[in-house]
Amino acid sequence: xxxxxxxxxxxxxxxxxxxxxxxxxxxxxxxxxxxxxxxxxxxxxxxxxxxxxxxxxxxxxxxxxxxxxxxxxxxxxxxxxxxxxxxxxxxxxxxxxxxxxxxxxxxxxxxxxxxxxxxxxxxxxxxxxxxxxxxxxxxxxxxxxxxxxxxxxxxxxxxxxxx
Amino acid sequence: xxxxxxxxxxxxxxxxxxxxxxxxxxxxxxxxxxxxxxxxxxxxxxxxxxxxxxxxxxxxxxxxxxxxxxxxxxxxxxxxxxxxxxxxxxxxxxxxxxxxxxxxxxxxxxxxxxxxxxxxxxxxxxxxxxxxxxxxxxxxxxxxxxxxxxxxxxxxxxxxxxxxxxxxxxxxxxxxxxxxxxxxxxxxxxxxxxxxxxxxxxxxxxxxxxxxxxxxxxxxxxxxxxxxxxxxxxxxxxxxxxxxxxxxxxxxxxxxxxxxxxxxxxxxxxxxxxxxxxxxxxxxxxx
Numbered sequence: 001x002x003x004x005x006x007x008x009x010x011x012x013x014x015x016x017x018x019x020x021x022x023x024x025x026x027x028x029x030x031x032x033x034x035x036x037x038x039x040x041x042x043x044x045x046x047x048x049x050x051x052x053x054x055x056x057x058x059x060x061x062x063x064x065x066x067x068x069x070x071x072x073x074x075x076x077x078x079x080x081x082x083x084x085x086x087x088x089x090x091x092x093x094x095x096x097x098x099x100x101x102x103x104x105x106x107x108x109x110x111x112x113x114x115x116x117x118x119x120x121x122x123x124x125x126x127x128x129x130x131x132x133x134x135x136x137x138x139x140x141x142x143x144x145x146x147x148x149x150x151x152x153x154x155x156x157x158x159x160x161x162x163x
Numbered sequence: 164x165x166x167x168x169x170x171x172x173x174x175x176x177x178x179x180x181x182x183x184x185x186x187x188x189x190x191x192x193x194x195x196x197x198x199x200x201x202x203x204x205x206x207x208x209x210x211x212x213x214x215x216x217x218x219x220x221x222x223x224x225x226x227x228x229x230x231x232x233x234x235x236x237x238x239x240x241x242x243x244x245x246x247x248x249x250x251x252x253x254x255x256x257x258x259x260x261x262x263x264x265x266x267x268x269x270x271x272x273x274x275x276x277x278x279x280x281x282x283x284x285x286x287x288x289x290x291x292x293x294x295x296x297x298x299x300x301x302x303x304x305x306x307x308x309x310x311x312x313x314x315x316x317x318x319x320x321x322x323x324x325x326x327x328x329x330x331x332x333x334x335x336x337x338x339x340x341x342x343x344x345x346x347x348x349x350x351x352x353x354x355x356x357x358x359x360x361x362x363x364x365x366x367x368x369x370x371x372x373x374x375x376x377x378x379x380x381x382x383x384x385x386x387x388x389x390x391x392x393x394x395x396x397x398x399x400x401x402x403x404x405x406x407x408x409x410x411x412x413x414x415x416x417x418x419x420x421x422x423x424x425x426x427x428x429x430x431x432x433x434x435x436x437x438x439x440x441x442x443x444x445x446x447x448x449x450x
Binding site: 005 | 205352
């Protein structure tokens, strides 16, 4: 028999109530139940980072969490950043610096970097090494990371566009 | 790659959790989920009941006094990493945490989860071994203290009995100004290491070594203390020549082979990384 719970959560600022089977991951819930397919699933065991979302402002692997565990929490996904017409500064910098090619890893990388930029204290730009450390949990097979690092350095050097 | 069906329980208190563990058949405890969720997704495990501790707030939290750092089992790795009092009282924990997974996994992963899962190369377990940690296991109406040396009972197996839950870990505080170092070798940053070494040194006023702890992880199911290395360090000065000399003793520790890495290579790494961990411990900014 299915074990089902009703959960209430906020996704990208919107309050929702849904019934969900308790074994369903947060990633599958976002993609299949809410049709927010920007969150990608690569490995489904916490290695690739493609499914990274923000839970109460902290980056987490959405494949390693149950949807029922997000009951009462605020979740942010890539759909909560900019829109295709109005990209946010990080997204724009990623585009301008060719920080993506196939784009599969990009949503996870954007969410990881969103937390990284929000955790930054003051206006001191991070070092390239710090950006690389922050990116270490997201696997990208296209870019070689250099262009992603350049995009982050660009965002951080434009103090008026701190996201 | 989807978790099998289970009955989900989310207790709100330690007592409620202990009640569930003692009464349910085939219970499985979910902490941060950074190891258990992959095992469920792979269907390595298919428990009837999943007891999620993430809403048991009383099991999370850090307390530091002059003698001991007490960490609740559900304390998240990121919270220990960001705790400045822990950085002063037990800086080895911070040094080890920097190698544990990535920020995304440390945001969910817990201290108790890592200690219970007992991956042979887990950094927190090696740090706990070097610090002579004590683990607090509670059952309904009882509690006992388990020394880290008696915690592992084999590969991925801990000393908890049926109905018991790890509720906290206590890490003794070393003297102020002690030396600490944690180094590891992994194929990729953030991976479980092939071998990792945690080192602690206490020095007297003349700069001679009065206390030493060296724990080597990754060679056997649980970290080993390099007792011959520790004994050889006592009374000597912390110089690179001494570290190079004593680290040779680390190459005689027990080591196992697996499909990827031979025992000989692990012993080689144990020697090299012991020397590096000791050198790292005496670098200027670690004191």
